[in-house]
Amino acid sequence: MFKILKKQELSPGIFHYDIEAPRVAKKAQAGQFIVLRVDEDGERIPLTIADFDREAGTITLIFQVVGASTKMLAAKNEGDSIVDFAGPLGQPSEIHENMGTIVCIGGGIGVAPVYPIARAMHEAGNKVISIMGAKTKDILIFEDKMRAISDEVLIATDDGSYGVKGFVTTALQQLVDRGEKIDQVTAIGPGVMMRSVVEATRPLGIKTIVSLNPVMVDGTGMCGGCRVQVGDEMKFACVDGPEFDGHLVDFDSLMSRSRMFRPQEAQAKDHVCNIGLGR
Amino acid sequence: MALVMEKHKMPEQDPKVRARNFQEVALGYDEDTAVAEAERCLNCKVPKCRQGCPVQVNIPAFIGKIKERDFDAAIDIIKESNSLPAVCGRVCPQENQCEKHCIMGIKGEPVGIGRLERFVADYQLAKNEEIKPIQFAEDAQKVAVIGAGPSGLSCAGDLAKMGYKVTIFEALHVAGGVLSYGIPEFRLPKDKIVRREVENLQKLGVTIEVNAIAGRLFTVDELMGEMGFDAVYVGTGAGLPHFMHIPGENLNGVYSSNEFLTRCNLMKAYDFPNHLTPIAIGKNVAVVGGGNVAMDAARTSLRLGAENVYIVYRRSEAELPARAEEVHHAKEEGIQFKLLNNPVEILGDENGWVKGLKCIKMELGEPDASGRRRPVAIEGSEFELDVDTVIMAIGNGPNPIVASTTPGMETNKRGNIIADEETCATTKEGVFAGGDIVTGAATVILAMGAGKKAAAAIDAYLKSKK
Ligand SMILES: Cc1cc2nc3c(=O)[nH]c(=O)nc-3n(C[C@H](O)[C@H](O)[C@H](O)COP(=O)(O)OP(=O)(O)OC[C@H]3O[C@@H](n4cnc5c(N)ncnc54)[C@H](O)[C@@H]3O)c2cc1C
Ligand SMILES: Cc1cc2nc3c(=O)[nH]c(=O)nc-3n(C[C@H](O)[C@H](O)[C@H](O)COP(=O)(O)OP(=O)(O)OC[C@H]3O[C@@H](n4cnc5c(N)ncnc54)[C@H](O)[C@@H]3O)c2cc1C
Ligand code: SF4
Ligand code: SF4
Ligand code: FES
Numbered sequence: 001m002f003k004i005l006k007k008q009e010l011s012p013g014i015f016h017y018d019i020e021a022p023r024v025a026k027k028a029q030a031g032q033f034i035v036l037r038v039d040e041d042g043e044r045i046p047l048t049i050a051d052f053d054r055e056a057g058t059i060t061l062i063f064q065v066v067g068a069s070t071k072m073l074a075a076k077n078e079g080d081s082i083v084d085f086a087g088p089l090g091q092p093s094e095i096h097e098n099m100g101t102i103v104c105i106g107g108g109i110g111v112a113p114v115y116p117i118a119r120a121m122h123e124a125g126n127k128v129i130s131i132m133g134a135k136t137k138d139i140l141i142f143e144d145k146m147r148a149i150s151d152e153v154l155i156a157t158d159d160g161s162y163g164v165k166g167f168v169t170t171a172l173q174q175l176v177d178r179g180e181k182i183d184q185v186t187a188i189g190p191g192v193m194m195r196s197v198v199e200a201t202r203p204l205g206i207k208t209i210v211s212l213n214p215v216m217v218d219g220t221g222m223c224g225g226c227r228v229q230v231g232d233e234m235k236f237a238c239v240d241g242p243e244f245d246g247h248l249v250d251f252d253s254l255m256s257r258s259r260m261f262r263p264q265e266a267q268a269k270d271h272v273c274n275i276g277l278g279r
Numbered sequence: 280m281a282l283v284m285e286k287h288k289m290p291e292q293d294p295k296v297r298a299r300n301f302q303e304v305a306l307g308y309d310e311d312t313a314v315a316e317a318e319r320c321l322n323c324k325v326p327k328c329r330q331g332c333p334v335q336v337n338i339p340a341f342i343g344k345i346k347e348r349d350f351d352a353a354i355d356i357i358k359e360s361n362s363l364p365a366v367c368g369r370v371c372p373q374e375n376q377c378e379k380h381c382i383m384g385i386k387g388e389p390v391g392i393g394r395l396e397r398f399v400a401d402y403q404l405a406k407n408e409e410i411k412p413i414q415f416a417e418d419a420q421k422v423a424v425i426g427a428g429p430s431g432l433s434c435a436g437d438l439a440k441m442g443y444k445v446t447i448f449e450a451l452h453v454a455g456g457v458l459s460y461g462i463p464e465f466r467l468p469k470d471k472i473v474r475r476e477v478e479n480l481q482k483l484g485v486t487i488e489v490n491a492i493a494g495r496l497f498t499v500d501e502l503m504g505e506m507g508f509d510a511v512y513v514g515t516g517a518g519l520p521h522f523m524h525i526p527g528e529n530l531n532g533v534y535s536s537n538e539f540l541t542r543c544n545l546m547k548a549y550d551f552p553n554h555l556t557p558i559a560i561g562k563n564v565a566v567v568g569g570g571n572v573a574m575d576a577a578r579t580s581l582r583l584g585a586e587n588v589y590i591v592y593r594r595s596e597a598e599l600p601a602r603a604e605e606v607h608h609a610k611e612e613g614i615q616f617k618l619l620n621n622p623v624e625i626l627g628d629e630n631g632w633v634k635g636l637k638c639i640k641m642e643l644g645e646p647d648a649s650g651r652r653r654p655v656a657i658e659g660s661e662f663e664l665d666v667d668t669v670i671m672a673i674g675n676g677p678n679p680i681v682a683s684t685t686p687g688m689e690t691n692k693r694g695n696i697i698a699d700e701e702t703c704a705t706t707k708e709g710v711f712a713g714g715d716i717v718t719g720a721a722t723v724i725l726a727m728g729a730g731k732k733a734a735a736a737i738d739a740y741l742k743s744k745k
Pocket of ligand 4: 382383
């Protein structure tokens with residue numbers, strides 16, 4: 001059993017959990033994720049390692065309630081435990097010194113997984129410019145954390161309630177327009193967002209890394225459910241990724257595949273609502 | 280006494296009924312039938328059957344005990360060489376192994392060795408005997424086993440009985456390997472058999488840690504270093520699904536057999552939404568492949584409610600690698616065999632879902648390296664099969680996570696770990712390996728046998744070091 005040591009609602013429907021998992025914390029690196037199950041009949045769902053504390057032996061998860069499993073997870077309280085927690089999974093982000101200027105883009109909940117990467121980039125001595133995007137000011141998360149490790153932070157909101165009005169790509173364009181020399185972009189967020197970032201950087205020839213979130217089952221390379229088309233190769237996001245060269249990713253198929261279980265997901269959500277979240 | 284030339288029939292659920300439920304198909308012999316079947320055994324001086332069994336179970340001896348109705352003695356004899364008889368009695372390809380060589384098979388049908396093995400194993404499990412925990416010595420040496428499939432489980436059991444403190448590290452949240460995630464409930468009940476075998480091992484004193492992915496949570500070097508293990512057995516199986524790399528494999532409605540079976544068996548999607556993992560099944564399903572895995576996926580599809588289920592296989596019936604019994608069961612249940620056909624493309628609709636499978640007809644040409652006649656495409660014979668779900672069951676390769684994080688442990692060009700056939704020793708001192716990770720996808724009994732061999736070799740190795 002894995003205990004929830006801290007629970008905090010960052011903004012409506014977005015939660016911060018610190019989970020006790022000392023061995024995972026010891027090995028965790030930026031860019032990796034875990035797979036968890038809330039209870040004995042639960043689904044295996046992947047969540048990014050948003051932070052880790054090797055001394056305290058904890059892993060921080062930031063998740064958004066979207067369906068049955070995340071709803072059940074959100075219904076847990078401090079001191080409660082979840083049954084399964086496996087990781088760290090996936091390849092760590094490639095981070096080293098002298099990479100130059102890195103633009104780290106997080107859209108919505110994607111800010112959480114981009115944070116440890118941005119921090120590691122910063123710690124390696126690179127120049128980090130962060131772009132955070134959200135629908136509106138109230139649901140923006142991690143702003144202080146991101147400011148603490150970035151040389152500069154740009155914010156974009158759909159409704160213009162904070163920062164520039166528009167998308168993360170609007171902010172990216174501002175950087176380009178002012179002549180910022182960008183060596184790499186790392187973008188994490190919804191599929192549509194990552195695709196627009198990739199389309200924006202492609203003509204400029206800026207290397208762009210994206211972290212993909214296909215539906216997963218085991219997270220160890222056993223089921224092939226997380227396969228994505230990267231260039232002319234089929235890759236398993238859980239072992240080969242989750243990060244890939246964005247210019248090679250087939251986003252259409254990725255986004256289409258993430259809708260494969262839509263009707264069932266709706267049914268599962270109704271089910272947990274009806275029978276109660278504690279089960 | 281006149282010889283009975285036919286095997287006693289296995290009581291089974293009616294095909295029409297069972298094709299829609301997940302309960303076990305074969306119901307097992309009762310005592311009288313078991314004894315009557317045992318009577319058919321001639322107790323041969325040179326028992327050919329034994330040579331056919333990969334672990335050389337003493338078949339005539341255990342069958343002799345069944346004749347005497349001494350079922351406890353029978354199971355003890357089997358367990359000398361096979362630690363998972365309730366499993367092997369159910370899933371061994373007996374017609375290619377023990378029963379293939381049975382003398383009774385020359386004129387009539389061979390003795391139902393597998394069925395008898397299952398009978399005594401079930402008899403013992405039903406007795407629910409108390410298992411005495413092993414008293415380990417204070418300074419007992421420690422062995423780590425990676426992977427809780429049949430290979431790892433049998434290695435761990437044998438080592439524990441020799442007095443070693445064993446911890447099994449399993450990546451998934453449940454032990455059992457393919458027995459838990461791959462082979463369906465209706466062939467191998469999970470709670471009744473697999474979980475029981477695992478629990479018995481734990482009662483004996485073997486520690487099982489789930490959610491423990493070797494190569495990620497710790498490396499083999501760390502196991503033998505700071506984690507204090509004296510030897511390691513790697514039994515990580517062949518769990519990496521192959522795809523055909525034809526157009527359309529990323530469409531919605533396409534699964535690997537591993538994903539499909541894992542959702543259904545391990546995650547119990549057949550009981551959705553009580554179990555929260557979903558599975559989407561269409562009306563018409565094509566399963567590509569001809570092995571046990573393909574039969575399992577096809578029969579699972581029927582049980583999930585598909586109307587038409589096709590096996591698409593590029594060779595002919597004679598070359599189907601699946602167990603004869605499973606092919607027979609599949610046909611009885613209404614699986615349609617599209618033999619000598621090879622998929623060339625999966626066709627999609629405007630929403631990204633499968634709407635058909637384009638195949639080409641094949642004919643058998645000259646024998647290839649495996650001795651089987653090679654299928655050759657008949658030019659211009661393409662046709663479309665009207666399906667909305669495609670399951671790829673064309674084989675599995677080795678998962679590279681452990682090998683790629685273990686310097687000094689060599690693999691061959693296919694990625695399988697190189698290990699000595701007799702001792703299972705790898706090229707890295709103190710590290711042994713066996714089962715599907717060494718041989719490529721094979722059988723439960725071979726994986727189990729390798730675990731036993733390795734346990735003996737690890738014992739010898741650790742004694743020599745002391
Ligand atoms: C590598 C990776 C890292 C992720 N990190 C985070 C994170 O840090 N924070 C966060 O909020 N979300 C993250 N996600 C997404 C998260 O896994 C899904 O939101 C979650 O599984 C939804 O489950 P549900 O039952 O609540 O919703 P559902 O109603 O079942 O699904 C809602 C949507 O989530 C996706 N999804 C559903 N099941 C799965 C599954 N088993 N695996 C992957 N995606 C699924 C689908 O696109 C689906 O349409 C990550 C996904 C991946 C693959
Ligand atoms: C659908 C299907 C049907 C089959 N039917 C039959 C049949 O009827 N008869 C028959 O004899 N054989 C059958 N087989 C083959 C048989 O199941 C396998 O040969 C056998 O299970 C191999 O045993 P193993 O212990 O080597 O590996 P596995 O059973 O594959 O177990 C390996 C275990 O190691 C774990 N693991 C992998 N990597 C790691 C890691 N890095 N860290 C920790 N744990 C790890 C896996 O999660 C798994 O639990 C079938 C196989 C399948 C897939
Ligand atoms: S282990 Fe398998 S091959 Fe050996 S006797 Fe039993 S059923 Fe036959
Ligand atoms: S070969 Fe057949 S008849 Fe002879 S001992 Fe073996 S099982 Fe009995
Ligand atoms: S999640 Fe199963 S292979 Fe990646």
